[in-house]
Amino acid sequence: MAATGVGAGCLAPSVRLRADPATAARASACVVRARLRRVARGRYVAELSREGPAARPAQQQQLAPPLVPGFLAPPPPAPAQSPAPTQPPLPDAGVGELAPDLLLEGIAEDSIDSIIVAASEQDSEIMDAKDQPQAKVTRSIVFVTGEAAPYAKSGGLGDVCGSLPIALAARGHRVMVVMPRYLNGSSDKNYAKALYTAKHIKIPCFGGSHEVTFFHEYRDNVDWVFVDHPSYHRPGSLYGDNFGAFGDNQFRYTLLCYAACEAPLILELGGYIYGQNCMFVVNDWHASLVPVLLAAKYRPYGVYRDSRSTLVIHNLAHQGVEPASTYPDLGLPPEWYGALEWVFPEWARRHALDKGEAVNFLKGAVVTADRIVTVSQGYSWEVTTAEGGQGLNELLSSRKSVLNGIVNGIDINDWNPTTDKCLPHHYSVDDLSGKAKCKAELQKELGLPVREDVPLIGFIGRLDYQKGIDLIKMAIPELMREDVQFWYLFTLLQVMLGSGDPIFEGWMRSTESSYKDKFRGWVGFSVPVSHRITAGCDILLMPSRFEPCGLNQLYAMQYGTVPVVHGTGGLRDTVETFNPFGAKGEEGTGWAFSPLTVDKMLWALRTAMSTFREHKPSWEGLMKRGMTKDHTWDHAAEQYEQIFEWAFVDQPYVM
Numbered sequence: 001m002a003a004t005g006v007g008a009g010c011l012a013p014s015v016r017l018r019a020d021p022a023t024a025a026r027a028s029a030c031v032v033r034a035r036l037r038r039v040a041r042g043r044y045v046a047e048l049s050r051e052g053p054a055a056r057p058a059q060q061q062q063l064a065p066p067l068v069p070g071f072l073a074p075p076p077p078a079p080a081q082s083p084a085p086t087q088p089p090l091p092d093a094g095v096g097e098l099a100p101d102l103l104l105e106g107i108a109e110d111s112i113d114s115i116i117v118a119a120s121e122q123d124s125e126i127m128d129a130k131d132q133p134q135a136k137v138t139r140s141i142v143f144v145t146g147e148a149a150p151y152a153k154s155g156g157l158g159d160v161c162g163s164l165p166i167a168l169a170a171r172g173h174r175v176m177v178v179m180p181r182y183l184n185g186s187s188d189k190n191y192a193k194a195l196y197t198a199k200h201i202k203i204p205c206f207g208g209s210h211e212v213t214f215f216h217e218y219r220d221n222v223d224w225v226f227v228d229h230p231s232y233h234r235p236g237s238l239y240g241d242n243f244g245a246f247g248d249n250q251f252r253y254t255l256l257c258y259a260a261c262e263a264p265l266i267l268e269l270g271g272y273i274y275g276q277n278c279m280f281v282v283n284d285w286h287a288s289l290v291p292v293l294l295a296a297k298y299r300p301y302g303v304y305r306d307s308r309s310t311l312v313i314h315n316l317a318h319q320g321v322e323p324a325s326t327y328p329d330l331g332l333p334p335e336w337y338g339a340l341e342w343v344f345p346e347w348a349r350r351h352a353l354d355k356g357e358a359v360n361f362l363k364g365a366v367v368t369a370d371r372i373v374t375v376s377q378g379y380s381w382e383v384t385t386a387e388g389g390q391g392l393n394e395l396l397s398s399r400k401s402v403l404n405g406i407v408n409g410i411d412i413n414d415w416n417p418t419t420d421k422c423l424p425h426h427y428s429v430d431d432l433s434g435k436a437k438c439k440a441e442l443q444k445e446l447g448l449p450v451r452e453d454v455p456l457i458g459f460i461g462r463l464d465y466q467k468g469i470d471l472i473k474m475a476i477p478e479l480m481r482e483d484v485q486f487w488y489l490f491t492l493l494q495v496m497l498g499s500g501d502p503i504f505e506g507w508m509r510s511t512e513s514s515y516k517d518k519f520r521g522w523v524g525f526s527v528p529v530s531h532r533i534t535a536g537c538d539i540l541l542m543p544s545r546f547e548p549c550g551l552n553q554l555y556a557m558q559y560g561t562v563p564v565v566h567g568t569g570g571l572r573d574t575v576e577t578f579n580p581f582g583a584k585g586e587e588g589t590g591w592a593f594s595p596l597t598v599d600k601m602l603w604a605l606r607t608a609m610s611t612f613r614e615h616k617p618s619w620e621g622l623m624k625r626g627m628t629k630d631h632t633w634d635h636a637a638e639q640y641e642q643i644f645e646w647a648f649v650d651q652p653y654v655m
């Protein structure tokens with residue numbers, strides 16, 4: 001089989017493959033379109049689809065529909081006002097590693113040996129369509145999350161839930177992601193390809209019966225399932241608006257959890273339900289009621305006894321805590337109160353009569369999930385300490401035997417300096433010239449002097465105690481004595497584009513006017529801007545107080561931007577401090593300073609800046625070592641598989 005066309009441009013080319021004449025005759029002259037997706041450095045998945053008569057659907061892993069109804073009311077007939085009930089489209093053909101039985105109307109798998117394409121304009125590679133590593137055991141996996149990119153993202157949780165499921169699906173798992181269908185005008189287009197499934201359920205909670213419906217999109221081998229309810233349709237960010245967090249968040253995410261428990265039982269995706277043998281991956285507090293529901297409302301009735309759950313903690317700072325009086329709203333049996341029971345320490349109570357009694361969603365998952373994962377190893381230890389455990393340290397310590405840390409990966413389709421659509425110039429570890437051009441463009445865009453020799457430091461993050469922005473504020477007068485430029489992109493907690501925190505914005509504007517040639521600040525949430533900063537800066541600063549993993553330092557390294565970070569949690573796990581005398585290849589990738597003081601941070605920045613100015617070969621070494629580290633999801637996905645395997649070896653933690 002020969003390639004008759006070669007994708008222009010860099011990665012992700014679209015290649016047309018034409019069968020040899022004999023095969024083509026058998027296959028009614030079918031043309032196979034292969035879209036190559038880069039899933040790891042040097043590894044590509046060919047997504048094949050044929051053009052012409054309808055292709056055979058890919059075989060589903062879950063063949064026997066268990067026909068077990070959800071415990072909620074069966075779906076009523078579809079309402080008239082909705083679009084015609086449409087079965088979600090099947091994938092055109094096999095995806096990921098070619099399924100052994102994949103026949104494209106006569107073209108057998110073994111007639112497709114390898115696909116030859118130009119991987120970049122300079123460089124061609126042979127990409128073996130079977131190169132994608134596969135899981136030893138494939139499973140049905142159900143992610144439950146408050147956000148997943150590109151549909152909805154407030155930060156790193158969205159990045160992870162938008163990319164880890166794809167990585168697991170590429171390894172052969174059947175993967176569903178369940179999240180809200182947030183509509184607020186500006187982001188509605190993100191859900192445009194999600195089709196109405198005609199499935200409705202009524203959820204018994206908060207003193208009523210609340211109807212939710214499901215939408216579905218099949219993309220990148222993943223079933224993206226969107227739970228629809230009027231409470232997800234409102235202006236603001238995902239979790240709040242200018243007035244603070246939404247008052248009904250507990251209700252909104254209770255609905256999500258109930259709906260996520262029903263989805264595998266009632267949604268026929270690609271023709272088949274997921275069934276009762278699933279691994280639920282519940283992310284942060286928004287999804288934390290899922291393991292409680294499995295234990296309290298399903299297993300006692302014989303449902304989901306073969307499923308397991310893994311709680312993934314992205315950030316212990318948000319636990320979903322509400323007054324104890326809300327417990328009856330959750331629709332849980334009274335005897336399960338203890339699972340969510342939470343008592344604030346005396347110092348945190350509001351008045352002398354306040355008993356501090358509350359319910360805590362995240363705690364509910366900590367005590368009922370089969371396994372617990374934090375997003376780095378360092379953080380998995382920190383959460384068991386009084387300093388890092390945010391009140392849950394003792395409970396988490398008591399579950400140490402099922403607690404692991406797995407460092408996040410990154411989506412290198414989105415974050416790749418050789419192809420990034422947000423960048424004015426592209427570059428790679430072999431040719432860094434495009435990075436210097438990106439820096440010059442960024443300086444122009446900001447109205448800063450265009451100078452290659454001055455170190456440009458960037459910060460990207462939320463205006464949040466976690467991110468240590470107060471330290472930056474304190475350090476600015478000292479830092480501005482240096483020949484340096486600083487670019488500050490931050491989002492407000494509630495992520496309202498164009499609005500601001502008057503005190504903080506005031507500080508930014510006055511700092512800009514005091515240091516006209518050196519400092520720029522911008523308030524807003526813009527993914528393209530964050531990419532341009534990551535590429536255009538020389539140094540990325542992350543003085544986080546705590547950081548469960550951190551993604552910006554990984555993006556920075558991938559883009560040859562040297563991270564200077566507080567050595568905590570995932571930052572300490574992923575950034576190795578520069579040591580010019582280290583063994584070859586192990587001289588480090590940045591600076592991880594500790595303790596978190598203004599002086600230490602300034603020391604690390606000054607060391608980085610002098611290395612940038614005076615030791616060019618060392619600087620280039622730092623950049624290149626960061627760029628060649630494997631930050632892809634493959635390794636993490638394999639570790640998740642191991643966790644899942646352990647979970648299924650054990651009995652459910654709560655029967």
Ligand SMILES: Nc1ncnc2c1ncn2[C@@H]1O[C@H](COP(=O)(O)OP(=O)(O)O[C@H]2O[C@H](CO)[C@@H](O)[C@H](O)[C@H]2O)[C@@H](O)[C@H]1O
Pocket residue numbers: 154155156157159160314315375408460461462489490491524525526527530547548549550551552570
């Ligand atoms: N103004 C802005 N405009 C555009 N993009 C912006 C932005 N501000 C931030 N972002 C983006 O938001 C993401 C932030 O991710 P992080 O992992 O660094 O932190 P976050 O605290 O959100 O996530 C939590 O979950 C993740 C995932 O597990 C953990 O890595 C982390 O430690 C934990 O706190 C990045 O993709 C970043 O580019």
Ligand SMILES: OC[C@H]1O[C@H](O[C@H]2[C@H](O)[C@@H](O)[C@@H](O[C@H]3[C@H](O)[C@@H](O)[C@@H](O)O[C@@H]3CO)O[C@@H]2CO)[C@H](O)[C@@H](O)[C@@H]1O
Pocket residue numbers: 154155156157158239240244245249284285286314315318320493494
């Ligand atoms: O990506 C950034 C973080 O996004 C999530 O955190 C959000 C959190 O889950 C929401 O509940 C909300 O937090 C509010 C909190 O509930 C409330 O008590 C009050 O303290 O205000 C908070 C801010 O509104 O918004 C958070 C995002 O700002 C995700 O869970 C984290 O892992 C991410 O770090």
